[in-house]
Amino acid sequence: MPTDDAQRMIAGVQAGDAASIDTFVRAHIGMMISVSERILNDRGLAEDCAQESLIAAIGKIHSFQGKSGLRTWLHRIAVNCALMKVRARSPVSNVSMEELLPVFDERDCRIEAPWTSMATPEEVFEADSRRQAVQASIRALPDDFRLVLILRDIENLSTREVADALGITVSNVKVRLHRARAALKKLIEPVLRGAS
Amino acid sequence: MTSVVRNAVRVVKGMMLRLPMMITCRQFEDFILDYLDGNLRATQRRVFEMHLRICRECRQYLAAYQRTMELSRVALQDSPSVEMGDVPEDLIKAVIEARKAK
Numbered sequence: 001m002p003t004d005d006a007q008r009m010i011a012g013v014q015a016g017d018a019a020s021i022d023t024f025v026r027a028h029i030g031m032m033i034s035v036s037e038r039i040l041n042d043r044g045l046a047e048d049c050a051q052e053s054l055i056a057a058i059g060k061i062h063s064f065q066g067k068s069g070l071r072t073w074l075h076r077i078a079v080n081c082a083l084m085k086v087r088a089r090s091p092v093s094n095v096s097m098e099e100l101l102p103v104f105d106e107r108d109c110r111i112e113a114p115w116t117s118m119a120t121p122e123e124v125f126e127a128d129s130r131r132q133a134v135q136a137s138i139r140a141l142p143d144d145f146r147l148v149l150i151l152r153d154i155e156n157l158s159t160r161e162v163a164d165a166l167g168i169t170v171s172n173v174k175v176r177l178h179r180a181r182a183a184l185k186k187l188i189e190p191v192l193r194g195a196s
Numbered sequence: 197m198t199s200v201v202r203n204a205v206r207v208v209k210g211m212m213l214r215l216p217m218m219i220t221c222r223q224f225e226d227f228i229l230d231y232l233d234g235n236l237r238a239t240q241r242r243v244f245e246m247h248l249r250i251c252r253e254c255r256q257y258l259a260a261y262q263r264t265m266e267l268s269r270v271a272l273q274d275s276p277s278v279e280m281g282d283v284p285e286d287l288i289k290a291v292i293e294a295r296k297a298k
Contacts, residue, residue, distance in 0.1 A: 016295075018292075021292055021295055022292055025288055025291050025292055026288060029278075029283050029287070029288060029291070030278040030282075030283055031278075033278040033283065034278050037278075038272055047283075047284070047287055050287070051287060051290055051291050051294075054291045055291055055294045055295065058291075058295050059295075102225055102257065104220075104221055104222045104225075105206065105210075107206065107207070107209075107210030107211075107213075107220070108210070108213070108220035108221055108222040108223070109206050109209055109210050109213070109220070109221050109251075109253070110221035110222075110224075110225075110251070110253040110254055110257060111253070112253040112254075112256060112257050114252075114256070115256040115259070115260060118259060118260060118263055119263075121263075121266055121267055121270045124267055125270060125271075131271055134267050134268065134271040135271050135272065138268055138271070138272065149268065150272070153265060153268060153269060154268065154269060154272045154273050174229050174230075177229060178228060178229045181261060181264060181265060181268075182261065184264050184268060185260055185261050185264040188264060188267065189260070191267075192260060192263060192264070192267075
C-alpha cells in the first residue's frame with residue numbers, strides 16, 4: 001500500500017472510521033494469521049490470535065508512532081499474542097532432540113556420512129512434497145527449540161529480542177538455536193541428499 | 197577405503213586436532229553459531245577456519261547446516277501470507293464488530 005494511502009488508513013482507524021477499519025483489517029489479517037500459525041502450528045489458534053491481535057492493535061493504534069513500519073508493529077503484536085498462547089498449552093512434539101544432535105567418536109572427531117551431493121533450494125522446492133517435508137520437519141521440533149528457530153531465523157528477531165520474548169537468557173537462546181538447526185538438518189537430510 | 201584405513205585416518209586426525217592452535221570437532225561445534233554470526237575474535241576465527249580446511253566431515257557438516265538454514269527460511273518465510281480468500285469472512289466481521297462494540 002502506498003505510504004499516503006497507509007497514512008490515511010491509519011488516521012482513519014485512529015478516528016474510528018468504519019471504512020478505514022475494514023480496510024485495515026482486510027489488509028493485515030492474512031499476515032497476522034501466517035505469523036501466528038508459524039509459531040502456534042495450529043490454524044484455529046492462529047485465527048484466534050490474529051483476531052485478538054487486530055482488536056488489540058486497533059485499540060492502541062494511537063500509540064503507533066510510525067517509528068517502525070506498520071507491518072513490523074503488527075508483526076510484533078501477533079508474535080507476542082502467539083507466544084502467550086504457546087506458553088499456555090502443553091508441549092506437542094514427540095521428537096527426541098538427543099537423537100538428532102551431532103555425533104562424535106571417542107576422540108571427539110565428528111561422525112558424518114560423506115556428502116556426495118547436496119540439493120539446492122531450487123531443487124528441493126521444485127516439488128511441493130519436499131517443501132511440505134521441510135515445513136513438517138520444522139513443525140516436528142519441540143516447542144522450546146522450534147520457537148527460537150522461528151523467531152530468530154524466520155521472523156528475524158535479534159538474539160536479545162528472542163531472549164526477552166521467551167524469558168530466557170541470551171546464552172540459552174544461542175544453545176537452543178544451534179540445537180534446533182542441527183536437529184532440523186538431521187530431520188531434512190533425506191531431502192538434502194536427494195533421497196526423497 | 198577399508199574400515200581399517202578409515203579408522204587409522206580418524207586416529208591420526210584425532211591426534212592432530214589436539215595440537216596447539218587446533219580444536220576438536222566437538223569444540224568446533226560450539227563455535228558454529230558465533231562463527232556464522234560474525235562474533236568470533238580474530239584468533240578464534242583463524243582456529244575455526246584452520247579446522248574447516250583440514251576436516252572434511254566438519255566442512256560438509258557446516259555446508260549442510262547452512263543449507264538447512266537457507267531451506268527453512270525459504271520454506272516458511274517465502275510462503276505467502278494467508279490469502280484473503282482463505283480468511284473466513286466471519287473472522288473479519290468479528291474483528292470489525294468487536295471494535296464497534298467498544
